[in-house]
Amino acid sequence: MNSPTQPTAPRPRLGFIGAGRLAQTLARAAQQAGWTVSHVASRHAGRAQALADALPGCSAVGMDAVVTYCDLVLLTVSDDAIASVCAALPWRTGQAAVHCSGATEVSALQSAAAAGAAIGGFHPLTVFADPGATLASLPGCTVAIEAQGTLNLTLEQFAQDLRLRPLSLPPGARARYHAAAHYAGAFLNALLGEAARLWASFGASEEQTLAALLPLARSTLNAAQTGGLAESLPGVVSRGDVGTLRKHLDAIDGLPEQDIAALYRVLALRTLRTARGAGRLDATQAAAIEALLLADQQLVQTRSQSIE
Structure with missing residues (x-):
């Protein structure tokens, strides 16, 4: 009943x-x-x-x-x-x-x-x-x-x-909750802006950048929703691809805007933390990536000081 x-x-x-x-x-x-x-x-x-x-x-x-x-x-x-x-x-x-x-x-x-x-x-x-x-x-x-x-x-x-x-x-x-939300909101917009700055260096427009990268951003978000943050982590750091990471750093280190290189390193180090915690990298790979990012970070700081 x-x-x-x-x-x-x-x-x-x-x-x-x-x-x-x-x-x-x-x-x-x-x-x-x-x-x-x-x-x-x-x-x-x-x-x-x-x-x-x-x-x-x-x-x-x-x-x-x-x-x-x-x-x-x-x-x-x-x-x-x-x-x-x-x-x-x-x-x-x-x-x-x-x-x-x-x-x-x-x-x-x-x-x-x-x-x-x-x-x-x-x-x-x-x-x-x-x-x-x-x-x-x-x-x-x-x-x-x-x-x-x-x-x-x-x-x-x-x-x-x-x-x-x-x-x-x-x-x-509330302030911690709201600050964290910015990483998926305002800061995501800022990251796309950084990508647009990089693509502008070889002549691509903002319209071209967004047309190319928004589908990539959506696929990344969809993968995270399906598999979680660690399991869906993309990119060269998660693969332990030190050679390609080195190419990235060499390319952006040559740009006059040193803040682009500095931000890349900060984000790469955060990615390394996630990849390491998920067991995506062995100890040797993780150590090599961390040493590369930290050594180059010191190099960028030295260059910035010399420019000043």
Whole structure:
């Protein structure tokens, strides 16, 4: 005999303070998932009105009104503004104040907690450069949640309805979590920029670089997803190919931009650590690669000092 279906708790009325790209994406995703986004506010009135117009039954109002009318308020303002915006609002017992920052501690919402509101963090781990594109790719992304009790359950339900993967963060971990995410976000972009600099040295355009290397980057990410970091590790270091590594170093050492060579060595040494830990190299191979990278690193430093 089937057990009776558990009644679904009513979803809280959702409001946004801040109407930038993150809010534009989350508000639309929430509405599509059956949540009621009833009120939005922004210091840019036109932006709030545009978002409200895109959401049936939603009104653009002042910030105080969002807190007055909504049960769950998402603060999607800039990180530096979270504490001051929160402190200026009329919070009450029985509602929740949640910011969407990756690095800001939940304690920035302490003024809301002092007024009796529950507080928390809800940070979707993706890029919000284009709200339309992000909305389509949002399902499957991780969202970092930090909250307690009933609010934690509410945010996990919100994540589930938006088809996000919840990651529970303990207090004090947000800056480390957010810094680590940069290696797969902003720093990945920077690495592609370094590749474009190298290819420009033989006349290739940025467009040509991206057309060639983005499929390679995607295949690397797909391999990591399938086999894990160590097992999928590509490249000359993971193969113990000292001869080809030497060619790489000779080529980039001849460039006038010495920072390219220095960064290559740092990344190669990190790759060596992974390859060694995975047992991809024997002791002799690992020692030879490390000696080559460290010796050349000293050479590059010497050259840089002589140039200065």
